[in-house]
Amino acid sequence: MANYNRNVSERVNREREAHDEHDVLGENIRVKQRFPHVSSSPTIMRMEKDILAFTDNLKGLRILDLGCGHGEQSLRFLQNGAAFVAGIDISMNYIDSARQSISEAGFPENTFHCCVMDAHQMDFEDHSFDMVIGRGILHHLDLAVSLAEIQRVLKVGGRAVFMEPLAANPLLKVFRYLTPKARSMDEKPLSIQDLAMIDSHWQVNNTYYGLVSAPLAMCTSLLMPENTTNAILRFADWLEQKFNHIKILQPLNQYVVLNLMRPKDAL
Numbered sequence: 001m002a003n004y005n006r007n008v009s010e011r012v013n014r015e016r017e018a019h020d021e022h023d024v025l026g027e028n029i030r031v032k033q034r035f036p037h038v039s040s041s042p043t044i045m046r047m048e049k050d051i052l053a054f055t056d057n058l059k060g061l062r063i064l065d066l067g068c069g070h071g072e073q074s075l076r077f078l079q080n081g082a083a084f085v086a087g088i089d090i091s092m093n094y095i096d097s098a099r100q101s102i103s104e105a106g107f108p109e110n111t112f113h114c115c116v117m118d119a120h121q122m123d124f125e126d127h128s129f130d131m132v133i134g135r136g137i138l139h140h141l142d143l144a145v146s147l148a149e150i151q152r153v154l155k156v157g158g159r160a161v162f163m164e165p166l167a168a169n170p171l172l173k174v175f176r177y178l179t180p181k182a183r184s185m186d187e188k189p190l191s192i193q194d195l196a197m198i199d200s201h202w203q204v205n206n207t208y209y210g211l212v213s214a215p216l217a218m219c220t221s222l223l224m225p226e227n228t229t230n231a232i233l234r235f236a237d238w239l240e241q242k243f244n245h246i247k248i249l250q251p252l253n254q255y256v257v258l259n260l261m262r263p264k265d266a267l
C-alpha cells in the first residue's frame with residue numbers, strides 16, 4: 001500500500017499555496033475563456049452529458065466531492081437528491097465559497113460538510129461513501145496514495161468517477177507549456193503509465209474526449225470566434241468517436257472520464 005511521506009506533504013503545501021495565494025483555478029478558467037469553442041464544442045457537451053448521467057439520481061446516497069473547489073458540483077449533488085455530500089479541498093478560500101453557496105441555496109447543515117482536508121489522508125471512516133466524484137483533482141495528487149485512500153473511504157462495490165486531463169496530446173502539451181500560471185507546479189495530467197496503474201487497481205470503464213476536437217476548437221476559437229457551433233467541430237466529434245475505439249489513440253485525448261468500481265478485495 002502506498003505511503004503518505006514527506007514528499008507528499010511538501011507537495012500538498014505547495015498546492016495549497018498555489019490555490020490560496022495565486023488562485024490557480026481562477027487563472028485556469030480565465031485562460032480557457034480565451035478559447036471558448038473548446039468548452040462549448042459538441043465533444044465537451046457530450047462529455048458533460050455523460051458525467052451528468054452518473055449523478056442525475058443520487059437519492060439517499062452519501063457522496064464525496066474530492067477537490068470540490070467552489071462547490072458547484074457539491075450543490076448539484078444535493079439538488080439531485082444526495083442524502084449527504086462532503087466537499088473537501090486543500091484551499092480555505094474555495095471551501096469558504098463552497099460553504100456559502102450551499103448554505104445560501106437553503107440546504108440544512110446536516111446534509112453537507114465542506115471542509116479543508118487533504119485528499120491523501122482523509123478524516124473519514126472506512127467505507128463512508130457510496131460514490132467519490134472529482135473534476136480535475138487526481139492529477140493534482142500523488143496517484144498511488146490518493147487512490148488507496150479513495151478505496152478506503154468507498155463502500156464495497158462503491159463507484160468513483162473522475163474527469164481528468166491527459167498528458168500525451170502534443171498540441172495540448174504546447175498549450176500547457178505556454179500557460180504556466182494556469183496550473184500548479186506539481187499538477188501532472190494523467191500519462192499512459194498512470195492509466196495502466198489505475199487499471200491494475202480498479203474495475204475500470206473509461207471514456208475519452210477531445211482527440212481531434214480539442215486542438216481544432218482552439219484553432220476555431222481564434223480564427224472564427226463568432227461561429228461557436230461550427231460544422232468543423234461537429235465533424236471532429238463524429239470522427240473522434242470512430243478513432244477512439246482504437247486503444248492506442250485514447251491517451252492522446254484531452255480528457256478521460258474514469259468510471260471506477262471498487263473491487264471487493266480492496267483493503
Ligand SMILES: C[S@@+](CC[C@H](N)C(=O)[O-])C[C@H]1O[C@@H](n2cnc3c(N)ncnc32)[C@H](O)[C@@H]1O
Binds near residue numbers: 136
Ligand atoms: C482543477 S481544480 C478543480 C476544482 C473543482 N473540482 C472544479 O471542477 O472547479 C483542483 C482542485 O483540487 C484542490 N486540491 C489540490 N490538492 C488537493 C489535496 N491534496 N486535497 C484536496 N484538494 C486538493 C485544489 O485546491 C483545487 O480546488
